[in-house]
Amino acid sequence: MSIWARIAGWAALIFGLLYFFVPLGGLFEFSLKARRGVYSLDAYASVFADPQFQQTFGYSVIMALVTIVIGILIVVPTAYWVRLKMPWARPYVEFLTLMPLVIPAIVIVFGYIRLYNTSSWLPLTGSVMGTNILLAFGYTILALPYMYRAVDTGLRTIDVATLTEAAQSLGAGWATILGRVILPNVIPAVLSGAFLTFAIVIGEFTLAALLDRPAFGPYLQRVGANKAYEPFALSVIAFAITWGCLALIQLVSRFSKTAPRKA
Amino acid sequence: MSFLTLTSIQKSFGPVQVVKDFNMGIEKGEFVSFLGPSGCGKTTILRMIAGFETPSGGTIQIGGTSQENLKPNQRNIGMVFQAYALFPNMNVADNVAFGLKIAGKPKAEIDARVKEMLGLIKLDHLAERYPYQMSGGQQQRVALARALAPKPQVLLLDEPLSALDAKIRVSLREEIRMIQQQLGITTVFVTHDQEEALSISDRIVVMNAGRADQIGTPYEIYNRPSTRFVASFVGTLNLIEAKVVDPATNRITIGDQGITLREPLGAVRAGDTVSLALRPEAGSIAEGAKGDTALSGEVISSNFLGSVIRTRMKVGESVISFDMFNSPGLVPPAVGDVVTLRFTASDLLIIRE
Numbered sequence: 001m002s003i004w005a006r007i008a009g010w011a012a013l014i015f016g017l018l019y020f021f022v023p024l025g026g027l028f029e030f031s032l033k034a035r036r037g038v039y040s041l042d043a044y045a046s047v048f049a050d051p052q053f054q055q056t057f058g059y060s061v062i063m064a065l066v067t068i069v070i071g072i073l074i075v076v077p078t079a080y081w082v083r084l085k086m087p088w089a090r091p092y093v094e095f096l097t098l099m100p101l102v103i104p105a106i107v108i109v110f111g112y113i114r115l116y117n118t119s120s121w122l123p124l125t126g127s128v129m130g131t132n133i134l135l136a137f138g139y140t141i142l143a144l145p146y147m148y149r150a151v152d153t154g155l156r157t158i159d160v161a162t163l164t165e166a167a168q169s170l171g172a173g174w175a176t177i178l179g180r181v182i183l184p185n186v187i188p189a190v191l192s193g194a195f196l197t198f199a200i201v202i203g204e205f206t207l208a209a210l211l212d213r214p215a216f217g218p219y220l221q222r223v224g225a226n227k228a229y230e231p232f233a234l235s236v237i238a239f240a241i242t243w244g245c246l247a248l249i250q251l252v253s254r255f256s257k258t259a260p261r262k263a
Numbered sequence: 264m265s266f267l268t269l270t271s272i273q274k275s276f277g278p279v280q281v282v283k284d285f286n287m288g289i290e291k292g293e294f295v296s297f298l299g300p301s302g303c304g305k306t307t308i309l310r311m312i313a314g315f316e317t318p319s320g321g322t323i324q325i326g327g328t329s330q331e332n333l334k335p336n337q338r339n340i341g342m343v344f345q346a347y348a349l350f351p352n353m354n355v356a357d358n359v360a361f362g363l364k365i366a367g368k369p370k371a372e373i374d375a376r377v378k379e380m381l382g383l384i385k386l387d388h389l390a391e392r393y394p395y396q397m398s399g400g401q402q403q404r405v406a407l408a409r410a411l412a413p414k415p416q417v418l419l420l421d422e423p424l425s426a427l428d429a430k431i432r433v434s435l436r437e438e439i440r441m442i443q444q445q446l447g448i449t450t451v452f453v454t455h456d457q458e459e460a461l462s463i464s465d466r467i468v469v470m471n472a473g474r475a476d477q478i479g480t481p482y483e484i485y486n487r488p489s490t491r492f493v494a495s496f497v498g499t500l501n502l503i504e505a506k507v508v509d510p511a512t513n514r515i516t517i518g519d520q521g522i523t524l525r526e527p528l529g530a531v532r533a534g535d536t537v538s539l540a541l542r543p544e545a546g547s548i549a550e551g552a553k554g555d556t557a558l559s560g561e562v563i564s565s566n567f568l569g570s571v572i573r574t575r576m577k578v579g580e581s582v583i584s585f586d587m588f589n590s591p592g593l594v595p596p597a598v599g600d601v602v603t604l605r606f607t608a609s610d611l612l613i614i615r616e
Contacts, residue, residue, distance in 0.1 A: 166344060168315075169340055170341075171366055181350055185350070
């Protein structure tokens with residue numbers, strides 16, 4: 001590699017890092033300026049002290065966990081079955097799981113409202129629980145591309161067909177095979193999908209706002225519209241949560257290399 | 264009636280018929296090997312016995328019970344796979360205990376059986392190890408113990424030694440045979456390795472294009488191959504084209520050398536061509552030998568193979584290989600020498616199909 005190519009490479013890298021980190025640095029720096037003249041954590045203290053923060057964050061965490069459970073229940077058996085019995089259907093299923101990336105959340109939520117409103121055959125929006133269920137399923141759809149890919153990649157690392165046949169020859173039924181053979185062997189992949197789902201749900205705005213649920217996303221928007229420094233502190237917190245999730249994915253991936261796996 | 268009966272078994276994948284009208288009875292405690300090249304249908308038959316494939320036609324009975332409506336997990340059949348298929352998330356003891364737990368056996372019984380099985384495969388000291396911490400040979404022994412633990416009525420082995428290196432393969436196949444005889448379990452073994460099949464089987468089924476070309480003891484398969492395919496697939500064999508001179512007296516010629524066969528030629532006419540088979544180890548050099556049990560020819564190559572020296576000589580249009588056991592005093596024939604190969608009349612077989 002010539003010296004100019006090397007310099008150009010470094011320049012591109014530095015430009016990229018600056019492009020990414022300077023706004024973040026500015027954001028962080030501004031979030032510390034709540035007290036005139038000195039840096040302080042006042043904005044963070046204010047955010048954490050706000051009961052609405054705790055309430056909305058707690059709600060979103062619960063919704064994220066529910067979404068993860070629904071996602072696992074839907075995606076793991078589907079991806080497993082497609083790999084085992086319907087490999088021809090894989091491109092179609094992958095295409096379907098990509099749909100949430102091309103169909104905006106607002107389209108999905110308007111569809112939901114139209115289908116499940118109080119005068120429909122299944123009036124889910126008529127009750128708080130119904131709307132929560134609707135929101136959880138909406139989140140599941142939004143997280144589907146990430147969850148499916150993570151699980152499918154995990155399934156690729158094990159010999160699904162032979163393990164299934166081995167378990168069957170030992171007398172196991174489908175539920176036992178899925179619960180005791182397949183799922184434990186794709187746990188790192190499922191966790192990766194779960195952390196991505198968590199990050200998506202925590203910051204999601206459209207579904208929660210239009211279904212009028214007290215989630216963290218709409219709270220971020222409200223604070224942003226009404227306060228000066230707190231939105232920036234919240235943005236930093238949101239970034240920290242996302243990065244924390246990414247760090248956990250890395251940790252799980254590393255853990256999976258040393259976990260009891262097929263040689 | 265046999266313990267495991269396969270009657271008119273057929274299997275098609277789309278337009279391709281991979282098993283064609285297969286019939287066989289396997290006795291209780293018998294070790295039967297299915298031998299054949301890739302794609303001959305041997306693994307498909309095994310998978311139909313296990314219940315992983317549904318026959319397109321025919322019936323499978325084990326102990327007098329039809330397996331038609333039984334799912335794989337209801338058949339009580341142990342299976343060992345080429346890829347070991349140990350559960351990566353479980354240690355050795357848990358792998359072996361899996362089938363027993365599924366069957367709902369009490370903990371004390373499970374523990375005792377796991378201990379017994381690990382003792383049988385001599386791996387009791389590795390009970391806590393995970394599959395990734397073990398060699399291929401160890402993993403396959405665990406897979407065998409896992410398959411045997413629930414006391415299956417039939418044991419199926421799907422090329423269990425193919426992924427192992429040569430030395431382990433030999434020792435493990437002897438171990439498998441020993442355990443099988445010790446437990447007296449009916450076993451079906453699929454392999455494409457003739458040496459494996461010949462060394463451990465009570466009977467061998469040589470499969471070719473979805474059919475059983477020959478079913479017999481290893482001795483019969485090797486010494487009395489009934490088809491050209493069996494003759495060429497099992498062991499090294501000289502296939503010699505001969506011309507019929509007189510069908511009434513079983514007189515034929517190989518090149519310009521006449522031989523009278525012991526076996527009747529059957530429905531052939533003078534001038535027809537027949538195929539004869541002769542094992543390389545059947546003949547020996549005997550200078551000056553003549554008559555119906557000798558052939559002379561020019562040596563075209565002589566290869567040292569360690570325990571034997573394999574020499575090829577040309578007789579008419581045919582090339583015949585023969586083996587000589589290596590010994591310090593042996594002087595192998597040189598290329599260009601004319602040698603006479605002597606054999607017994609019964610060594611020269613007529614291949615009819």
